[in-house]
Amino acid sequence: MPEKPNLIAKHINYKIATKVILSDIDLSVHRGEVLGVVGPNGAGKTSLLKILSGQVFCQGSVFWKQKDLKEYSEMQRAQQIAVVNQINDSVFSLNLQQIVRMGLLPHSSLISRATPDDTLRIAQALEKVGLTEKAQQTFSSLSGGEQQRGLIARALVQRADLIVLDEPVNHLDVYYQHQVLQ
Structure with missing residues (x-):
């Protein structure tokens, strides 16, 4: 029996005001599948x-793992879905390592302390995007491409x-475009 898609949109x-932006879109994405949207x-x-x-x-409806996305709390969605938006504010006075650490928030309580495992995972993500040496640099001082790679981390x-x-x-x-797409 074939596996059900993890993401289903029906x-x-x-529309925004009277302008139709999307009309009758249906799609599904299975685990491990990559979907590109072009236009x-x-x-x-x-x-x-x-x-x-x-x-x-x-x-319309969007289902994640056979559950309507509207039924997830914001925290539950953040535990399941990570987003890197096209446009991000770069006015943070935080350093890159602190920005990457924010990725741990959906899995933490308000009083959680960083663990050695957390620190290792952050270091591995920064290494994966080629930013290990920039970890202590303020996010706003990074180039646009470095910021983008930091948000991917x-x-x-x-x-x-x-x-x-x-x-x-x-x-x-071009080098990092290829690396990210890999």
């Missing part, structure tokens, strides 16, 4: 990704089963 319809600027790609990750709700640390990347290679040079 009859997605989304011209303004076609609704970012809107679709926000709907699929539970950042925006609309007409945060998503990796989050341990989510679904990672939604909107324009993941934005600001990256």
